[in-house]
Amino acid sequence: MLNRLDDTALMLRYRDDGDMAAFEMLYSRHRGPLFRYLLRQCGDAQTAEDIFQEAWLKVIRSREGYRPTARFNTYLYRLAHNCLVDRVRKQSRQPGEADCGPDDAECADAGGRSVEDEAAMLETAARLRVALDALSHEQREAFLLHQESGLTLDEIAGVVGVGRETVKSRLRYAVNHLRARLSAHATELTGVAP
Amino acid sequence: MNERRHDGDFEDFLAGRSDLSDSYRRLGAVEPPAELDARILEEARRAIRPRRSRSWWRTPGLALATVLVLGLSVIVSRQAMWYDAIMLEEDAATPVQRTPVAAPTSKGAPAESEVPLPAAPPGLATQTREVTASGRQQTGGTSETAGAVTARSDMAASAERDTFRQTGEASALSGSQPPEAIEMQKAEERSHLRRAPGGASDQPALRSYSPTDSDISAIPARSADQWLTRIEAMIEQGATDDARKELLRFREAYPDHELPKDLSYLLTDGQQ
Numbered sequence: 036m037l038n039r040l041d042d043t044a045l046m047l048r049y050r051d052d053g054d055m056a057a058f059e060m061l062y063s064r065h066r067g068p069l070f071r072y073l074l075r076q077c078g079d080a081q082t083a084e085d086i087f088q089e090a091w092l093k094v095i096r097s098r099e100g101y102r103p104t105a106r107f108n109t110y111l112y113r114l115a116h117n118c119l120v121d122r123v124r125k126q127s128r129q130p131g132e133a134d135c136g137p138d139d140a141e142c143a144d145a146g147g148r149s150v151e152d153e154a155a156m157l158e159t160a161a162r163l164r165v166a167l168d169a170l171s172h173e174q175r176e177a178f179l180l181h182q183e184s185g186l187t188l189d190e191i192a193g194v195v196g197v198g199r200e201t202v203k204s205r206l207r208y209a210v211n212h213l214r215a216r217l218s219a220h221a222t223e224l225t226g227v228a229p
Numbered sequence: 230m231n232e233r234r235h236d237g238d239f240e241d242f243l244a245g246r247s248d249l250s251d252s253y254r255r256l257g258a259v260e261p262p263a264e265l266d267a268r269i270l271e272e273a274r275r276a277i278r279p280r281r282s283r284s285w286w287r288t289p290g291l292a293l294a295t296v297l298v299l300g301l302s303v304i305v306s307r308q309a310m311w312y313d314a315i316m317l318e319e320d321a322a323t324p325v326q327r328t329p330v331a332a333p334t335s336k337g338a339p340a341e342s343e344v345p346l347p348a349a350p351p352g353l354a355t356q357t358r359e360v361t362a363s364g365r366q367q368t369g370g371t372s373e374t375a376g377a378v379t380a381r382s383d384m385a386a387s388a389e390r391d392t393f394r395q396t397g398e399a400s401a402l403s404g405s406q407p408p409e410a411i412e413m414q415k416a417e418e419r420s421h422l423r424r425a426p427g428g429a430s431d432q433p434a435l436r437s438y439s440p441t442d443s444d445i446s447a448i449p450a451r452s453a454d455q456w457l458t459r460i461e462a463m464i465e466q467g468a469t470d471d472a473r474k475e476l477l478r479f480r481e482a483y484p485d486h487e488l489p490k491d492l493s494y495l496l497t498d499g500q501q
Contacts, residue, residue: 053277059270070261084265091269095276160256181243182253188243210242213249 042107050098062091065111068183072112075167075179076119086122090115105193112184113194116176123172159217166216174209177202453479453486460492469495 037045037060048057069090074083093114094101101110167175173195180191188206192199241247456479463472473495476488480496488496 049273049277055274055277058273062266062270062273066266067258067260071259074259075256084261087261088265088269092272095269095273098276159252163252163256182250206243207239210239210247210249214238217249217252 043103046094046098046101046107047103050101058095061107065108068185069111069115072179072183073115073119075164076172076176077122078168082122082126086115086118089118093118106186106190108184108186109190109193112180112186116194162217163213166213169216170209170212174205174212177205178209178213181206453483456482457489457492464492464495 037057040048040057040060042061042064045057045061048054049061070083070087073086073090074080077083077086090111094111167178170178176195177191180186180194181188184191184194186194188199188202191206192202195202238247242249456475460472460475460479463469463475472492476492476495479486480488
């Protein structure tokens with residue numbers, strides 16, 4: 036029953052009826068993507084957890100002020116983005132401390148693949164993480180929001196507070212940069228340019 | 230050419246079909262720790278708990294508040310009724326003043342001309358005393374009693390206007406107006422006529438007005454002391470006979486009241 040409801044309907048049920056099951060459904064839908072966005076954006080697991088909790092607490096405590104004018108996705112990621120910006124202002128990012136542990140563990144759980152394939156994928160993932168870290172904050176944000184939240188360009192523009200074309204430009208630059216880094220890695224492995 | 234290929238790749242990326250998206254997905258599904266989930270869900274649960282309890286208490290709370298308000302209003306209205314009842318009892322306990330206005334037509338029917346008057350409110354007596362005192366202070370010396378009586382009678386006349394108006398209205402309903410009320414109205418009208426040329430202010434009219442004997446006798450006394458003061462005023466104005474008659478009436482109304490020495494001689498003179 037709750038599975039069929041969209042995010043906005045679930046949030047309204049929680050807000051108006053105090054329906055805890057609706058909130059649990061909503062939370063289960065967004066907990067992973069939001070956490071990954073924060074983790075890969077700030078590069079520190081503890082900071083990501085703090086911001087994650089802060090964002091969800093804002094959702095809970097300001098539920099009376101929630102208005103379904105936009106998708107819940109946009110609302111949630113805007114809250115998280117604002118928390119993140121506040122945090123980044125307070126402390127500078129520490130590059131190289133990215134989500135190494137959990138990702139490696141997840142990546143290791145790939146049954147049915149050869150050891151060589153497994154090693155190549157881990158290597159690619161590691162390269163991608165490094166390439167992501169090399170992006171500017173804004174480009175990485177645009178890329179992660181697109182990948183994790185499933186927001187459109189317009190919605191990402193609304194979350195970060197810039198124009199659609201700006202987001203598109205940042206995203207294009209991020210894609211080209213990541214592609215270039217991964218291609219260079221493939222060339223190193225195979226000796227053939229893609 | 231190269232740029233066009235990049236555009237195509239970017240469009241594929243936006244559509245989620247690029248190898249870059251696949252590579253990103255292979256980074257793994259990192260998730261928040263279970264303790265963090267538990268904390269957030271508990272907070273969400275706690276946030277809706279007060280709302281439920283608040284809505285549960287809303288109805289009894291409103292009912293309680295309504296009962297309190299109604300109870301308070303009932304208590305206040307009852308107190309007002311008790312106060313009115315006490316005031317009525319006090320009025321009934323006050324000695325009834327009988328003021329003769331017209332001579333009885335026959336010996337056996339004095340009640341027609343002697344109608345018991347309602348007692349003045351306590352505030353009026355205080356006000357009258359204050360005016361008397363101030364009149365004495367202002368006039369002083371020889372004319373202090375006359376001033377006091379002037380002020381007192383005028384105040385009493387104006388204050389009793391309402392009382393008699395009510396009595397008059399009540400009598401009008403029953404078809405006859407008490408003679409005292411008629412007399413009172415006449416005295417009041419006379420008082421207004423005298424005041425009119427004096428100006429708009431009441432204060433000068435109070436000082437310049439000196440009552441006649443009929444005015445004094447027309448104004449019912451409110452207490453024994455006030456009655457005696459009025460009799461003294463009569464004596465000072467030389468109306469000794471009227472004062473004696475008034476004193477006899479006073480004696481009838483207050484047989485146990487001790488008379489002042491300067492008045493008691495009137496009774497002995499009358500007997501001699």
